Amino acid sequence: QVQLVESGGGLVQAGESLRLSCAASGRIFAIDAMGWYRQAPGKQREMVAQITSSGNTIYADSVKGRFTISRDNAKRTSYLQMDSLRPEDTAVYYCTARGWDGISVEAKRTEGWGQGTQVTVSS
Helix, strand or coil: CEEEEEECCEEEECCCCEEEEEEEEECCEEEEEEEEEEECCCCCCEEEEEECCCCCEEECCCCCCCEEEEEECCCCEEEEEECCCCHHHCEEEEEEEEEECCCCCCCCEEEEECCCEEEEEEC
C-alpha cells in the first residue's frame, strides 16, 4: 500500500501564498513522477503541476509563473509553492506519486493519491 499525506492547505486572501507538502510512505520505490491535481466544486479534476525524479516540470497554463513544484527525493516528499493566489485557485488539492512496488525485477508499477487538502482563496 502507498500512503500520501498532504499538508499546508488553508484559507488565504487573494495575492497571498501557501505551500503544500506531500509525503509518500509505504510500498513505493524509485518514485519517478510526483504531481499535484485539483478539483473545484462542480468541475473535473485537473492537473496542476508534475515533476520527474530528475527535476523536469510541467504546469497547467493557469498556474504558470505563480506556482512552483519541487521535491526532496531523500524524503520522498513533493512541494507546491503557490504565490499570487486567486479566487479561481480555490479547490481541493490532491498529490500523487508513481513508482514501483518493489526493487526486484518482478516489481510492478504502482501509484498513490493523497486524501486532499482544501485551499480557499477569498477575494
